[in-house]
Structure formats: C-alpha cells, structure tokens
Amino acid sequence: MPVVVEGVPELKKALKKFAPDLLKEMNTEIRFALKEVTADAKAKVPVSAPGRLTNWNDNGIAPQSRVLGRRAFPKYNSSVIRKGLTYSMGRQKRNPQGYASLYTLFNKSPVGAIVETAGSQNPYGRRQKANRKYGESFKNIGNSNNPNAGAIFVGAMNDVGALKKYDNKSRFRGRLLYAAYAENNGKALDATMRAIEKAAKAFNMRAALKRVA
Amino acid sequence: MTNIRIDIASEFKDKGFKAAEKRTRSLTRRFDDLSKTAKRTFISIAGVQAIRKSVTAFLESEKQAQRLRTQLAGINLEFASPMVTKYMNATALATGKASGELSDAFVKLSQATGDVTTAQELLQTALDISAATGMDLGSISIALQRAYKGQTSALTRLNIGFTKNNLQGKRFDEILGQINKRFGGAQAAAAGTFAVKVERLSEAVQQAKEAFGEGFVRSLDNSKVSIDELQTSVINLGKALGSLAALGTSIAQNIGNAFTSLYESIPFQAIFKLFEQLTRAGGFIVTGELIPSFDASAARKAGDERRKNEISARNDLRRKNALIKAEQKLITTKKTGLTDEQKLKRAGTVFDMENIQIVAALQGRINEEQRLRLVALLAINNDIADAADKTTSAILALQAPMLNTLGIQIKASDNASTVVNKIIDAQTKLFLVNAGISNIPKAKNPFEDWDEVMKNIIKNLDAIAEKITKMPSASTTATATSMTSISTPSGTTTTSSIAAPTGLGAVARGEYPRTAEVLASVIASNYAPDLVTAALGMGAVSRGEYSGYVPTPYSAGMGAFGRGEYGAPTVIVNVAGSVTAEADLAETIRNSLYDFQKSGGLINIEAVAI
Numbered sequence: 001m002p003v004v005v006e007g008v009p010e011l012k013k014a015l016k017k018f019a020p021d022l023l024k025e026m027n028t029e030i031r032f033a034l035k036e037v038t039a040d041a042k043a044k045v046p047v048s049a050p051g052r053l054t055n056w057n058d059n060g061i062a063p064q065s066r067v068l069g070r071r072a073f074p075k076y077n078s079s080v081i082r083k084g085l086t087y088s089m090g091r092q093k094r095n096p097q098g099y100a101s102l103y104t105l106f107n108k109s110p111v112g113a114i115v116e117t118a119g120s121q122n123p124y125g126r127r128q129k130a131n132r133k134y135g136e137s138f139k140n141i142g143n144s145n146n147p148n149a150g151a152i153f154v155g156a157m158n159d160v161g162a163l164k165k166y167d168n169k170s171r172f173r174g175r176l177l178y179a180a181y182a183e184n185n186g187k188a189l190d191a192t193m194r195a196i197e198k199a200a201k202a203f204n205m206r207a208a209l210k211r212v213a
Numbered sequence: 214m215t216n217i218r219i220d221i222a223s224e225f226k227d228k229g230f231k232a233a234e235k236r237t238r239s240l241t242r243r244f245d246d247l248s249k250t251a252k253r254t255f256i257s258i259a260g261v262q263a264i265r266k267s268v269t270a271f272l273e274s275e276k277q278a279q280r281l282r283t284q285l286a287g288i289n290l291e292f293a294s295p296m297v298t299k300y301m302n303a304t305a306l307a308t309g310k311a312s313g314e315l316s317d318a319f320v321k322l323s324q325a326t327g328d329v330t331t332a333q334e335l336l337q338t339a340l341d342i343s344a345a346t347g348m349d350l351g352s353i354s355i356a357l358q359r360a361y362k363g364q365t366s367a368l369t370r371l372n373i374g375f376t377k378n379n380l381q382g383k384r385f386d387e388i389l390g391q392i393n394k395r396f397g398g399a400q401a402a403a404a405g406t407f408a409v410k411v412e413r414l415s416e417a418v419q420q421a422k423e424a425f426g427e428g429f430v431r432s433l434d435n436s437k438v439s440i441d442e443l444q445t446s447v448i449n450l451g452k453a454l455g456s457l458a459a460l461g462t463s464i465a466q467n468i469g470n471a472f473t474s475l476y477e478s479i480p481f482q483a484i485f486k487l488f489e490q491l492t493r494a495g496g497f498i499v500t501g502e503l504i505p506s507f508d509a510s511a512a513r514k515a516g517d518e519r520r521k522n523e524i525s526a527r528n529d530l531r532r533k534n535a536l537i538k539a540e541q542k543l544i545t546t547k548k549t550g551l552t553d554e555q556k557l558k559r560a561g562t563v564f565d566m567e568n569i570q571i572v573a574a575l576q577g578r579i580n581e582e583q584r585l586r587l588v589a590l591l592a593i594n595n596d597i598a599d600a601a602d603k604t605t606s607a608i609l610a611l612q613a614p615m616l617n618t619l620g621i622q623i624k625a626s627d628n629a630s631t632v633v634n635k636i637i638d639a640q641t642k643l644f645l646v647n648a649g650i651s652n653i654p655k656a657k658n659p660f661e662d663w664d665e666v667m668k669n670i671i672k673n674l675d676a677i678a679e680k681i682t683k684m685p686s687a688s689t690t691a692t693a694t695s696m697t698s699i700s701t702p703s704g705t706t707t708t709s710s711i712a713a714p715t716g717l718g719a720v721a722r723g724e725y726p727r728t729a730e731v732l733a734s735v736i737a738s739n740y741a742p743d744l745v746t747a748a749l750g751m752g753a754v755s756r757g758e759y760s761g762y763v764p765t766p767y768s769a770g771m772g773a774f775g776r777g778e779y780g781a782p783t784v785i786v787n788v789a790g791s792v793t794a795e796a797d798l799a800e801t802i803r804n805s806l807y808d809f810q811k812s813g814g815l816i817n818i819e820a821v822a823i
Binding site (some may be wrong): 196 | 219220226557
C-alpha cells in the first residue's frame with residue numbers, strides 16, 4: 001500500500017521557487033533510492049528467454065496476431081524489458097478512488113509485464129483448449145493444443161525468479177519489479193520520505209532564520 | 214503501457230468527490246421538484262374528472278326535468294313545472310331521496326290525479342310508506358296511482374297490512390286516511406336518523422354537482438374560451454400523461470415542464486378560474502369530492518400565492534447567499550493572496566542581500582544613532598511601518614539639536630514626514646536667502662588698481678630719475694659700473710656690468726646729493742625689496758619675473774655662486790660720496806631682505822642670488 005502524504009506538490013512548488021538547491025538535493029536523493037530498485041529489477045532480467053523457450057526470443061521479425069485487430073503476443077527482448085523498468089517522480093493521474101501517485105515505479109513493457117506476472121493468477125498455468133470440456137466457454141482458456149503449455153511457460157518464467165509480494169497487504173505479485181521492491185525492504189520508501197522531510201525541515205528552518213533576522 | 218506499477222507515495226484529492234456529491238444533491242432536488250409538479254398535475258386531473266362528473270350529473274338532471282315537463286304538459290300542468298322542480302329538490306334534500314326517483318313518482322301520481330296538489334299529497338304518503346317499510350318509492354307510487362284509480366289490489370301487494378277484503382268496497386279517501394293514520398310522520402321521524410341524514414347530505418352533493426355542471430356548461434357556453442382550445446388543452450394533457458407513463462423518471466424534468474406549461478396555459482387557467490367562480494357563485498360547501506368549495510378555493514388560491522411568495526423569497530435568498538458566498542470567496546482569495554504574498558516576501562528575504570548587509574552591519578561596532586538608522590532602514594526595507602516610524606522618530610529626536618541650529622523646532626508629536634516637511638521648508642527658506650545674497654552687487658576691491666598705481670609710481674620714479682640724470686653734474690661721481698665680479702670655476706674673472714636705474718645712477722654718482730639722500734631713505738623704507746631686486750636685478754633675473762629681461766650668461770652662474778660652488782662670493786659695495794654710510798646701507802639691505810622674507814619671499818641659497 002502506498003503511503004498517503006499531503007503537501008508534497010506544494011512543497012515542491014515552494015522549493016522550486018525559493019530554494020531550488022533543496023529541491024535538487026531532494027530529487028537527487030529520491031532518484032537514487034528509486035533507481036536502486038529499478039536497477040535491481042533490471043538485473044533480474046535474463047539476456048535471452050528464460051527456460052528453454054528459445055523460439056520466444058526476438059529475432060527481429062515483428063510478431064503478428066492470428067486474430068485480426070488484436071495485438072500479437074510480444075517476443076522476448078531483454079533490452080525492451082530493461083527499458084520499461086523505470087520510475088517517475090511526477091504526479092500521476094488520479095485514480096477513481098481519488099488517489100494520485102507522487103513517486104512511482106513502472107514496468108511499462110508488455111513483454112516485461114508477462115515475465116513479471118506470469119503465474120500470479122494461475123500458478124500452474126492457464127488451461128488450454130486441448131483439455132477443454134465440451135460445451136465449456138473459451139473464456140480464459142488458451143489456444144494451445146498442448147494441455148501443459150501454461151504450466152511449461154510459468155515454469156520457464158520461474159527460472160527468472162519466484163513470484164513475490166511487494167508487501168504483506170498487497171495482492172500484487174511479480175518476479176521483476178515487485179520482487180526487487182520486496183527485496184528492497186522499504187529502503188526506497190524510507191529514503192523518499194526522509195528526503196521529503198529533510199527538504200521540508202531545511203526549508204522551514206531557512207524561513208525561521210529569516211523571520212528571526 | 215501496462216498497469217504494473219508501484220506507488221511509493223500518494224496524495225488524496227477529494228475535489229471530484231465533492232463535485233459528485235453536489236450533482237447528486239442537485240438531482241435529488243430535481244426529483245423533489247418533479248414530485249411537486251406531478252402532485253399538482255394529478256390534482257388537476259382530479260379536478261377535470263370532477264368537472265366531467267358534475268357535467269354528467271347536470272345533463273342527467275336536465276333530462277329528468279325535461280321528462281317531467283313533458284309529462285306535466287301531457288296533463289296540462291306544464292305551467293307548474295318550475296314549482297314542481299323546486300318542490301322536488303326541496304323534498305329530495307329533506308328526505309334524502311334522489312330527485313330523479315321523486316320526479317318519476319311524482320309524474321306517475323300526477324298522471325293519475327291530474328292535479329299537482331293531490332299528487333304532492335300522495336307523494337308525501339308514498340314517502341311515508343317508503344320510510345316506514347323500506348320499499349322503493351317507485352313501487353309505492355305505482356300502487357297508490359292504481360289505488361287512486363280504484364285498483365286497490367296493488368296496495369295489498371305492498372304487504373303493508375291491507376288485505377283485499379279490508380280494502381274492498383272502500384273509497385280511496387278512506388283508504389288514504391287509514392294509510393296516513395298508520396304511516397303518517399314516518400318520513401319525518403326517519404329524517405332524524407343518521408342514515409337518512411347521510412342520504413340527505415348525498416343528495417345535497419348530487420344537487421351541487423348538478424348545479425356546478427349546469428353553471429359550468431352555461432358559463433362555458435357564454436365564455437370566450439373556444440371549444441377548440443379546450444380540446445387542444447385536454448389532448449395535450451393526455452399526451453403529457455402518456456409521456457409521463459412512457460418515459461419514466463429519467464426525463465422527469467421535461468415532463469414536469471410540460472405539465473407546468475400545460476397548467477399555466479391560458480385555456481387551462483380559464484377553466485380553473487371558471488371553476489372557482491362557479492363554486493363561489495353556488496356557495497356550496499361540498500365534502501367527499503374533489504370539488505373545491507369556496508373556502509377550499511380561496512385557501513388554494515392563498516396557498517398558491519403563498520407558495521409563489523415563498524419561491525420568490527427563496528430565490529432571492531438563494532441569490533443573496535450566492536452573492537455572499539462569492540464575496541466571501543473573493544475575500545478568502547484576497548486573503549490567501551496576501552498571505553501567499555507575505556510568505557513569498559518572507560521567503561524571498563532569505564536571500565535579500567540588502568537586508569543581510571544591514572543585519573551584518575548591526576552586529577558591528579556602531580553607536581546608538583547608527584544602530585537606530587540601520588534598524589530604521591531594515592524596517593523600511595521590510596515594510597514594517599510601526600518600527601520604521603518609531604526608529605525614525607528616535608533618529609529625529611537625536612537630530613533635534615542640530616536641526617535647531619537650522620531653525621527647525623521638533624515637537625514630540627511630530628512624525629518623520631512632518632519633520633521632513635519642516636526640513637524642506639527650512640531648506641527652501643535658506644535657498645531663497647542664498648539666492649538673495651547672490652543677487653547683491655559685487656563689492657569694490659580697494660586693491661583692484663594696485664598694479665596700475667604701482668606702474669604709475671614707477672613711471673614717476675623713472676621720470677624723476679630722468680630729470681635727475683639730466684641735472685648738471687656734481688663734484689662727486691659715483692661709479693657703479695662694476696657691481697659684481699664673478700669668478701668662474703675656470704679661474705677667469707668676468708666682470709658683469711648691470712645697468713642700474715638711471716635715477717639711482719645719478720644718485721650714486723652724487724650728482725644730486727640731497728635728492729639721492731631722500732631717495733635712498735624712501736627706497737629703504739618703502740620699496741626696499743622691489744627696489745633692491747630691481748636695482749640689483751639678481752633675484753628677479755634668477756626667478757624670471759621680468760620677462761623682458763634677457764639674462765646674461767652670468768645669470769646662471771649666480772646660483773652656483775650662491776650655493777658656494779665657486780667658493781664664497783665676494784660682494785664689494787663701494788659707496789662714493791657722502792650719500793650714506795656703508796654700514797647703514799648694509800643694514801638697510803639686510804632689513805629689506807628680512808622684510809622680503811616676512812612678505813613670503815624665499816631667502817635661501819636656491820632662491821636668492823644677490
């Protein structure tokens with residue numbers, strides 16, 4: 001669960017106007033903390049497709065979906081995954097519940113998301129049409145003729161690393177970004193909060209000194 | 214982009230939620246308005262239905278009256294129709310019987326009797342029997358009709374205690390007497406019962422309906438409201454009702470508006486006004502129906518008026534509240550702006566070098582007045598008016614003695630601006646005084662013509678000298694041709710002859726012993742320095758004061774001579790004749806040198822060469 005704070009955008013505005021050095025310092029500290037997580041996540045990305053899924057490697061040919069108008073299943077490309085593991089220090093769009101993220105870590109690439117979350121819903125893979133019962137809906141059923149395709153794929157992804165929750169309350173599980181954040185043990189969060197507090201304190205102290213003067 | 218993300222820190226923004234709440238409230242208010250409109254509409258519909266019922270009742274009543282008139286006309290009693298109708302209505306109100314029923318009974322009886330009065334008596338008897346037995350009036354009236362014509366058997370079928378044998382052979386008068394004796398007063402007695410009272414009330418309502426219907430139709434017929442417009446309004450009402458049922462609440466507001474417009478349309482309002490007027494004219498107090506009575510109508514009208522006033526007042530209040538809110542918002546915005554401005558200013562002063570310098574200066578070694586001045590400057594820079602005023606007042610108090618010398622009197626109540634104004638006034642006056650002084654004519658310098666005077670003196674002296682020269686020679690001759698002998702460093706001696714003033718030469722020559730004596734004394738006392746310089750020509754030559762004088766090659770040697778570079782100078786003064794003693798002349802020269810020195814001239818080796 002993210003920490004809900006108040007007044008950070010206002011603080012950033014004030015710092016930008018009156019103490020740009022403090023803002024720079026704060027951003028540097030936060031950036032360092034966030035980069036640590038993304039760097040750990042990037043380090044988990046294997047160069048080639050995990051397991052023995054050699055045909056999944058990106059050979060430079062753009063994949064095409066068999067269904068018209070749908071996006072094809074992306075090929076494995078480690079540089080694309082690494083590039084998608086990033087962070088943002090700007091305020092994000094507000095969600096329907098009214099919360100807007102101030103500092104965010106992302107796994108942006110679709111292939112990165114597949115590696116990240118494969119098996120989080122079905123630990124042994126999705127059912128395939130090969131073992132679909134007659135009359136059963138095709139919903140959430142894979143198109144493979146291999147009934148063990150899902151399990152094989154998830155097993156291959158587990159070579160990257162085990163699925164981890166990034167905190168005890170979260171339902172999200174992953175093996176790249178989430179795992180890196182879980183292994184970070186909240187250091188990034190602490191560093192971020194500390195940097196904000198430090199900047200706020202320094203700014204207030206300057207103002208107080210000025211008032212005394 | 215995928216939705217795989219981790220939010221490190223978030224903030225909660227409730228702006229949208231407030232907007233949603235506001236919209237929900239607005240929607241609820243609209244539904245309330247709709248319910249009010251619908252209520253009003255359904256009341257209108259009920260009113261229309263009541264009108265329809267009234268008109269129907271009136272038409273039925275009119276039909277009965279027409280039938281009564283026709284039947285009375287058949288027995289030549291048409292003239293009595295209005296009175297009979299009036300009687301019927303009164304009887305109906307008194308007994309609770311329907312006027313139609315009474316009318317039918319009365320027609321039957323009148324057909325038998327051919328007389329209105331007898332028919333009325335028989336009708337009363339029939340009413341008594343009906344009240345006593347509970348039988349319907351029609352059957353009794355038929356039996357009485359037949360009995361009146363001699364067929365008494367019909368009375369036996371009524372089962373009212375008469376047998377065929379009892380009635381046989383008796384006249385109708387006797388039979389009627391027995392019946393009245395047996396049933397007389399039954400109707401009056403029954404009229405006091407609650408049931409009959411209710412019937413009477415119902416009959417009153419029925420008559421009111423008929424009367425209203427009659428009045429409505431007649432007034433409509435006489436009014437300017439066209440049937441076409443009325444039909445259109447009624448059709449519109451039907452359409453609106455249909456739309457209401459079909460469209461549901463999602464477009465409730467539109468339907469409400471449709472009903473409102475229909476309700477407020479001219480024909481509809483005309484109908485309602487007519488309705489009210491008729492009700493008032495009738496003066497009926499009717500209950501149990503949706504027909505508004507006079508009181509109800511007035512109450513409704515008053516209620517409408519009150520509602521309108523309330524709505525108007527509410528709208529006014531809402532507008533005022535909106536204005537107040539807008540004003541408060543503006544004030545808040547201004548306050549926030551001021552606060553922000555102050556904050557920004559305060560924060561901005563962190564890097565204000567000027568203030569920093571002032572504060573640094575305050576920490577140095579300064580006297581009280583300087584401290585006060587710095588504090589005042591700090592206060593002025595930071596717009597702290599109170600402190601600035603106090604400190605400037607203190608500075609002015611310290612400056613008071615100095616200002617007094619300028620003619621400025623400072624009071625304790627004077628603030629800085631007052632004092633500054635006083636200073637400006639004083640300075641202005643001073644400037645004016647200075648300007649006046651500058652315009653005063655320049656004073657005459659008494660020594661202005663001194664050079665001219667001196668020239669004249671010298672000129673006169675020259676003239677005197679010339680005259681002296683031209684005088685006959687005396688025995689005594691003065692030789693002053695060789696005044697100095699200069700030994701050069703090479704050992705050669707050069708003798709320079711410097712021409713002395715002519716007059717002096719003559720004096721020196723002793724050509725005018727007395728004149729020379731006088732001149733010597735004058736020269737010694739008044740013109741010694743210049744004269745000596747001029748006479749000897751040495752200092753002036755060396756200083757170059759006489760541009761017209763061309764220095765001889767020996768002139769340069771004089772300085773060197775004076776500085777002792779060529780050994781000690783030898784000055785030989787030969788005094789010929791008896792002009793003065795040698796010692797006196799030397800003393801005179803020495804004194805002249807002293808005087809020269811006193812007047813600022815330099816007497817030293819470098820500057821003077823004798």
